[in-house]
Amino acid sequence: xxxxxxxxxxxxxxxxxxxxxxxxxxxxxxxxxxxxxxxxxxxxxxxxxxxxxxxxxxxxxxxxxxxxxxxxxxxxxxxxxxxxxxxxxxxxxxxxxxxxxxxxxxxxxxxxxxxxxxxxxxxxxxxxxxxxxxxxxxxxxxxxxxxxxxxxxxxxxxxxxxxxxxxxxxxxxxxxxxxxxxxxxxxxxxxxxxxxxxxxxxxxxxxxxxxxxxxxxxxxxxxxxxxxxxxxxxxxxxxxxxxxxxxxxxxxxxxxxxxxxxxxxxxxxxxxxxxxxxxxxxxxxxxxxxxxxxxxxxxxxxxxxxxxxxxxxxxxxxxxxxxxxxxxxxxxxxxxxxxxxxxxxxxxxxxxxxxxxxxxxxxxxxxxxxxxxxxxxxxxxxxxxxxxxxxxxxxxxxxxxxxxxxxxxxxxxxxxxxxxxxxxxxxxxxxxxxxxxxxxxxxxxxxxxxxxxxxxxxxxxxxxxxxxxxxxxxxxxxxxxxxxxxxxxxxxxxxxxxxxxxxxxxxxxxxxxxxxxxxxxxxxxxxxxxxxxxxxxx
Amino acid sequence: xxxxxxxxxxxxxxxxxxxxxxxxxxxxxxxxxxxxxxxxxxxxxxxxxxxxxxxxxxxxxxxxxxxxxxxxxxxxxxxxxxxxxxxxxxxxxxxxxxxxxxxxxxxxxxxxxxxxxxxxxxxxxxxxxxxxxxxxxxxxxxxxxxxxxxxxxxxxxxxxxxxxxxxxxxxxxxxxxxxxxxxxxxxxxxxxxxxxxxxxxxxxxxxxxxxxxxxxxxxxxxxxxxxxxxxxxxxxxxxxxxxxxxxxxxxxxxxxxxxxxxxxxxxxxxxx
Numbered sequence: 001x002x003x004x005x006x007x008x009x010x011x012x013x014x015x016x017x018x019x020x021x022x023x024x025x026x027x028x029x030x031x032x033x034x035x036x037x038x039x040x041x042x043x044x045x046x047x048x049x050x051x052x053x054x055x056x057x058x059x060x061x062x063x064x065x066x067x068x069x070x071x072x073x074x075x076x077x078x079x080x081x082x083x084x085x086x087x088x089x090x091x092x093x094x095x096x097x098x099x100x101x102x103x104x105x106x107x108x109x110x111x112x113x114x115x116x117x118x119x120x121x122x123x124x125x126x127x128x129x130x131x132x133x134x135x136x137x138x139x140x141x142x143x144x145x146x147x148x149x150x151x152x153x154x155x156x157x158x159x160x161x162x163x164x165x166x167x168x169x170x171x172x173x174x175x176x177x178x179x180x181x182x183x184x185x186x187x188x189x190x191x192x193x194x195x196x197x198x199x200x201x202x203x204x205x206x207x208x209x210x211x212x213x214x215x216x217x218x219x220x221x222x223x224x225x226x227x228x229x230x231x232x233x234x235x236x237x238x239x240x241x242x243x244x245x246x247x248x249x250x251x252x253x254x255x256x257x258x259x260x261x262x263x264x265x266x267x268x269x270x271x272x273x274x275x276x277x278x279x280x281x282x283x284x285x286x287x288x289x290x291x292x293x294x295x296x297x298x299x300x301x302x303x304x305x306x307x308x309x310x311x312x313x314x315x316x317x318x319x320x321x322x323x324x325x326x327x328x329x330x331x332x333x334x335x336x337x338x339x340x341x342x343x344x345x346x347x348x349x350x351x352x353x354x355x356x357x358x359x360x361x362x363x364x365x366x367x368x369x370x371x372x373x374x375x376x377x378x379x380x381x382x383x384x385x386x387x388x389x390x391x392x393x394x395x396x397x398x399x400x401x402x403x404x405x406x407x408x409x410x411x412x413x414x415x416x417x418x419x420x421x422x423x424x425x426x427x428x429x430x431x432x433x434x435x436x437x438x439x440x441x442x443x444x445x446x447x448x449x450x451x452x453x454x455x456x457x458x459x460x461x462x463x464x465x466x467x468x469x470x471x472x473x474x475x476x477x478x479x480x481x482x483x484x485x486x487x488x489x490x491x492x493x494x495x496x497x498x499x500x501x502x503x504x505x506x507x508x509x510x511x512x513x514x515x516x517x518x519x520x521x522x523x524x525x526x527x528x529x530x531x532x533x534x535x536x537x538x
Numbered sequence: 539x540x541x542x543x544x545x546x547x548x549x550x551x552x553x554x555x556x557x558x559x560x561x562x563x564x565x566x567x568x569x570x571x572x573x574x575x576x577x578x579x580x581x582x583x584x585x586x587x588x589x590x591x592x593x594x595x596x597x598x599x600x601x602x603x604x605x606x607x608x609x610x611x612x613x614x615x616x617x618x619x620x621x622x623x624x625x626x627x628x629x630x631x632x633x634x635x636x637x638x639x640x641x642x643x644x645x646x647x648x649x650x651x652x653x654x655x656x657x658x659x660x661x662x663x664x665x666x667x668x669x670x671x672x673x674x675x676x677x678x679x680x681x682x683x684x685x686x687x688x689x690x691x692x693x694x695x696x697x698x699x700x701x702x703x704x705x706x707x708x709x710x711x712x713x714x715x716x717x718x719x720x721x722x723x724x725x726x727x728x729x730x731x732x733x734x735x736x737x738x739x740x741x742x743x744x745x746x747x748x749x750x751x752x753x754x755x756x757x758x759x760x761x762x763x764x765x766x767x768x769x770x771x772x773x774x775x776x777x778x779x780x781x782x783x784x785x786x787x788x789x790x791x792x793x794x795x796x797x798x799x800x801x802x803x804x805x806x807x808x809x810x
Binding site for chain 1 (some may be wrong): 622701702703706708709711720721724725767793
């Protein structure tokens with residue numbers, strides 16, 4: 001057994017002394033084996049992964065148990081000797097490659113740092129090895145790729161360079177901590193293939209941490225499900241996918257099954273929002289070119305595409321933050337002034353926005369009551385008793401207890417609760433049209449599902465139209481009536497959901513759908529066999 | 539409140555106590571001081587005695603009384619100056635951050651120009667041109683000191699301006715004043731308050747230095763900086779009396795810094 005973690009306990013310093021974060025978890029990894037760790041945020045996955053390096057994050061401490069690496073208990077070693085293990089025998093690949101590379105050093109120099117510190121290879125040897133790895137990971141121009149600086153390569157390439165760097169000392173074990181979570185699906189598939197290939201050819205063992213079931217199904221031989229610092233269950237991948245034993249695991253599986261019930265859309269005369277031949281951008285660079293689509297009244301239109309496709313820019317044009325260079329936006333058939341400053345209060349009220357990061361969307365110094373009262377007073381002139389009544393109604397609508405939450409600050413709420421407050425703030429304005437900008441992508445799957453259900457319910461109650469910006473096809477399938485597919489600032493395809501997606505009628509939609517990992521453990525293997533993972537972004 | 543006291547380090551508690559003591563002495567100077575501020579009570583340079591605990595100065599005024607009156611003048615003027623510097627700097631900085639564009643450009647370059655010239659030289663120049671006087675002193679020092687407050691307020695406000703909740707307020711149609719006071723200011727108050735303490739020390743030292751150079755508070759007002767200068771000759775005779783006002787300055791500056799350190803630490807969010 002290469003790694004044997006026994007009854008590991010980790011605690012952070014809390015309000016009253018030390019409160020556990022890992023309550024005694026076991027983890028075994030054999031040589032050459034890939035173990036997947038899965039669970040919602042706060043489950044202790046990353047803490048367990050880092051423990052394999054004998055490391056805890058600041059403010060945490062090991063409170064018991066053993067971390068046996070190849071027979072040596074890392075927790076008993078002095079820090080100096082533990083450090084000799086890191087990089088040399090166990091390596092770590094972090095979620096954000098961009099934040100993990102030193103921007104002032106060339107990739108190759110950073111690659112050679114590990115071998116130089118641990119004296120495992122000469123500079124010339126490690127440079128050669130780097131080129132081999134770059135080539136194996138299908139990075140462009142592997143001979144000279146390492147001469148670039150981190151900002152000169154794309155996100156997917158950087159993540160692959162990071163995987164290569166982790167292998168620089170030929171470690172026995174690599175801990176991958178959500179290495180593809182921040183990437184687009186079309187980029188992700190290339191990185192997944194690169195990781196799989198690297199692990200298979202070098203025979204290194206790996207711990208793969210993620211919250212995405214479909215991803216872990218591709219990568220791991222064995223899956224361990226965690227929740228609240230405890231193990232829920234552990235089984236071989238095929239067994240786990242086929243027949244999960246615990247209710248919690250099954251609920252994780254079921255999240256992807258949410259489908260909004262079919263409903264008949266009201267046949268309104270004019271669409272809520274109509275975007276006509278909009279071209280917009282920053283200074284001379286056009287980010288959107290000739291974008292046109294309608295958002296019918298009471299409908300949810302999902303705008304889908306990878307990062308840089310112009311989804312969020314479209315939202316900025318609609319809100320008036322970015323006046324279009326050409327084209328126009330109309331609300332209920334009347335043209336909206338291009339600039340926010342020229343719009344009437346009534347027009348501003350009609351268009352509301354819900355943000356991706358509820359953390360930055362709510363002022364940390366205002367109580368929930370203040371946050372929600374302001375639009376009520378500002379747009380509708382509600383004060384005193386009338387405002388209080390409306391506040392209660394809003395809290396009821398978003399299914400939070402007013403007595404418990406109204407006088408708290410956003411920092412005291414969980415991610416899902418904060419997002420609900422964000423929704424309530426938009427609803428407070430009594431809007432006709434709401435832009436939902438990746439509202440579920442920062443949330444755990446179970447929480448995200450709750451938000452999607454809430455948004456559907458609210459739409460049924462208020463009849464507001466949604467523009468739902470997302471990169472996640474599962475979300476689109478769950479909630480959308482119509483779909484707009486965007487790429488490079490252009491609309492690739494648009495229409496009712498079944499027409500656009502089932503089956504995909506546009507080539508790019510097809511590629512997008514084919515890149516979304518499926519629960520089938522053989523999915524990636526098939527994709528590689530089909531040669532569908534070229535994945536080399538320009 | 540009690541919890542805050544419990545978590546305060548001993549240095550901060552000491553600092554708070556000293557500052558409180560200074561405040562009490564300054565506020566109730568007429569009650570504490572045995573003699574009047576400009577009252578000539580004895581001969582020149584009388585030694586320490588029961589009647590004159592710290593002796594008398596160049597003109598025969600009681601040293602202890604002048605130290606007590608000095609607390610009122612020096613600390614009071616420094617406080618008013620710092621408050622004014624903060625008013626100017628914070629408002630200009632917040633406006634520059636919120637409005638951007640040419641407002642930001644003009645204000646920032648103006649501040650650059652002011653900061654490019656050594657502050658003391660510029661102060662001396664301005665004071666010589668405007669003439670001495672308490673009002674001129676406060677105005678000149680406040681304007682020159684507001685440049686640093688401007689920089690801090692602008693930089694911290696810029697970080698807050700890019701937050702989604704500010705964009706949300708903007709989309710809602712809120713005015714610039716509401717955005718600044720309700721959305722931005724509460725989120726940058728911690729560093730600003732800490733900076734207030736630090737600025738106060740520097741203003742205090744600047745005014746003392748100007749007084750020592752003869753451009754500070756006009757006589758016969760008691761002022762610690764001027765008191766050091768006036769009695770400096772005594773040092774040559776081994777008398778430490780001129781060091782007393784200097785010590786008053788030093789103790790207050792150190793105490794304020796203790797408190798500011800603690801506040802900065804809290805604002806930075808570091809746990810230990």
